[in-house]
Every structure is written in structure tokens, then in C-alpha cells.
Amino acid sequence: MSGETHHGDGARTLAGQGPVVVALDVGGTDIKAALVDADGVLLEQVTPTRAAQGPQASFAAVLAAVADVRGRVPAGRTVAAVGLAVPGTVDEEAGVVLSAENLDWVDLPVRALVAEATGLPVGFGHDVRAGGLAEWRLGAARGAHDHAFLAVGTGIAAAVVLRGEPYPAHGWAGEVGHGGARDGEPCPCGGRGCAETFASAAGMARTYRRLTGAPVADVPGAREVLARAQAGDDVARGVWDRGVDRLGELVAEMTRLLALPTVVVGGGLVRAGDALLRPLDEAVRSYLTVHPVPRLVPAELGSAAGMHGAALLGWDAARAAGLDVPHRHAVRPAPGSAPLGGLVTADGVAP
Numbered sequence: 381m382s383g384e385t386h387h388g389d390g391a392r393t394l395a396g397q398g399p400v401v402v403a404l405d406v407g408g409t410d411i412k413a414a415l416v417d418a419d420g421v422l423l424e425q426v427t428p429t430r431a432a433q434g435p436q437a438s439f440a441a442v443l444a445a446v447a448d449v450r451g452r453v454p455a456g457r458t459v460a461a462v463g464l465a466v467p468g469t470v471d472e473e474a475g476v477v478l479s480a481e482n483l484d485w486v487d488l489p490v491r492a493l494v495a496e497a498t499g500l501p502v503g504f505g506h507d508v509r510a511g512g513l514a515e516w517r518l519g520a521a522r523g524a525h526d527h528a529f530l531a532v533g534t535g536i537a538a539a540v541v542l543r544g545e546p547y548p549a550h551g552w553a554g555e556v557g558h559g560g561a562r563d564g565e566p567c568p569c570g571g572r573g574c575a576e577t578f579a580s581a582a583g584m585a586r587t588y589r590r591l592t593g594a595p596v597a598d599v600p601g602a603r604e605v606l607a608r609a610q611a612g613d614d615v616a617r618g619v620w621d622r623g624v625d626r627l628g629e630l631v632a633e634m635t636r637l638l639a640l641p642t643v644v645v646g647g648g649l650v651r652a653g654d655a656l657l658r659p660l661d662e663a664v665r666s667y668l669t670v671h672p673v674p675r676l677v678p679a680e681l682g683s684a685a686g687m688h689g690a691a692l693l694g695w696d697a698a699r700a701a702g703l704d705v706p707h708r709h710a711v712r713p714a715p716g717s718a719p720l721g722g723l724v725t726a727d728g729v730a731p
């Protein structure tokens with residue numbers, strides 16, 4: 381759906397009753413925007429972020445997506461709030477994006493700017509912490525006392541969710557993809573050998589291409605690295621195993637500090653299913669001695685986790701403003717849209 385606008389048919393309950401929230405998951409390439417009520421997603425659309433045109437253009441694209449979705453709310457239904465999930469280093473307490481490299485945003489007071497532009501309460505959070513919140517209230521971590529949500533895709537980041545509350549530490553908690561090494565490939569953070577450079581989905585693909593000269597067209601992502609490893613390619617096997625081992629070390633590091641009983645694994649890499657989770661579990665165990673081994677579970681919400689989390693943040697902001705709104709919503713995709721992109725299937729790779 382990247383780069384084009386997609387609308388669900390909206391036939392189910394658009395004309396129903398009750399408040400709605402406008403939920404946005406802002407990515408470096410696309411903005412996923414949705415209208416959500418207590419029964420689920422009413423409609424969703426994907427529009428380009430236009431990050432290459434600079435920070436003003438990408439922020440204007442965010443406001444345009446809010447206005448567009450808001451403009452399609454039928455008469456008689458009220459918009460209670462806007463919920464926003466954004467990437468980068470995000471200070472939820474201050475409502476500020478400290479830095480988002482792929483959007484070129486620096487010290488941008490997003491919450492206040494969106495509130496000013498819309499006149500609505502604004503729920504605001506980091507995309508991975510919003511995803512962790514959504515997995516706790518709606519997905520794989522339901523019933524877990526405390527959990528971590530580890531997102532492995534273009535980058536690597538974790539959300540620490542304690543008693544259902546993401547722990548942000550002004551944006552720095554869970555940034556496990558950077559640091560922890562002195563040698564290796566240079567990383568955009570200024571370090572070398574960060575986990576993100578070789579253990580993220582993008583990092584695995586990049587490492588394989590660097591070692592073999594394979595073109596991007598042949599090995600665009602970790603899926604191709606895994607397929608080659610499974611077909612007997614020793615270089616691919618080495619890249620995959622080294623990446624998974626480092627991810628296991630990261631989970632073990634988090635376990636030694638917090639001993640979280642559950643780790644929900646999300647992001648694009650978890651589409652590999654058991655081909656990831658089984659060796660990851662072994663790696664985690666290999667780095668632990670006395671600590672209880674956390675239960676690794678695949679994310680349930682797939683690539684929709686950030687959007688659902690944004691909607692939950694929107695409900696929370698509306699309630700904080702004194703409105704009578706739900707605490708959660710049903711996880712149903714918009715009519716006419718693909719069901720929960722990136723969902724993990726029993727045999728591994730989602731279609």
C-alpha cells in the first residue's frame with residue numbers, strides 16, 4: 381500500500397453511534413491514519429510522509445492526514461481526540477520528538493502543535509511504546525503483569541511496559557539497538573557494531589549484501605536472507621545466526637535487569653515465525669544462568685500495533701480531558717482492508 385492512498389469501504393459502522401478517535405502511526409515512508417470507535421477500525425488510509433521534502437512537508441502531511449480522516453466522520457458522531465504514534469527519540473512527558481532521523485524532526489513539540497491545529501485532546505507516544513501498549517491491552521501480552529515489546533524491523537527498539545504502563549524515561553528506555561559494542565560496522569548513531577547494524581531485519585539484509593555483493597533487488601530484506609540460509613547458503617546462515625544470537629543477548633540483558641516474564645516479539649522480523657522464535661529462545665537461554673527465562677511470544681497485531689496503540693493513546697487523552705470514552709476498542713480491521721498486516725501464521729511467514 382506504500383505510496384498510495386487506500387480507503388476501506390467504511391460500510392460497517394461509520395454511521396453508528398459513539399465517539400471516535402483519529403489514530404495516526406507516522407512512519408518514515410507512510411502515515412497510517414484510521415478512524416477508530418469502540419467496535420474497531422472504521423476506515424483507514426495510507427498516505428506518503430514526504431520526508432524527503434523536509435520537516436515542514438512531513439509535519440504538514442501529518443496534519444493533512446488528520447484533517448482528511450476527520451473530514452470523513454459522518455454527522456452525528458463526535459471526534460473525541462487524536463492519537464499519534466511517532467518514531468525516533470520521543471519524550472512523551474514533554475510531548476516532544478527530540479529527534480526522528482527519518483523525518484528530519486528535531487525538538488519538535490508535536491503534541492502542542494497538533495492540539496493547536498485541531499482543537500482536540502492529543503494522545504502522543506513513541507511508535508514502539510504505543511505498540512507495546514496495544515499488545516498489552518489488545519494483543520499478545522493480554523494478562524501479562526509486566527512485559528517488554530521488542531520490535532525488530534528497520535531498527536531495533538524495545539518498550540518496557542509495567543502494569544500496562546509504558547516506561548518512557550524521556551524517550552531513552554528500551555533503546556537497546558544502539559551501543560554495547562566497540563567494533564563493527566558504523567551506525568548512524570555514531571557508534572560501531574550496534575545491534576541495529578547487523579541484527580535488525582534491515583541490518584541482516586545489508587550485512588548479507590555487503591559480504592556477497594548481492595543486489596538490493598535480490599535481497600531486499602531479512603526474509604531473503606532466511607530463505608537462502610534455509611537453502612544451504614553458508615554466508616546467509618552465518619548472518620542470520622549472528623543476528624539472532626545478538627537479539628537473544630539483548631533479551632537476556634533486559635531479563636537480567638528487569639526479569640520481565642513475557643517478551644512480545646514484533647516488527648517485520650517476527651514474520652519468520654518459529655524460524656526466528658525457536659533459535660531466539662535458545663540464544664536467550666544461553667545467555668542466562670539463574671534468571672527465569674522469559675516467555676517469548678509473537679506479536680498479534682502485526683504492523684497495525686502502532687496504529688492501535690495510537691488509538692488507545694487517543695482514548696486516554698480524551699478521558700483525561702473529562703470525556704466519556706472507552707478504555708479500549710475491538711481489534712477489527714477496517715472493512716475492505718487487509719487483515720492486520722504482518723500477522724504471524726502458525727507455519728511462519730505471513731502472506
Ligand SMILES: [Zn+2]
Pocket residue numbers: 557558559567568569570571572574576
Ligand atoms: Zn547505533
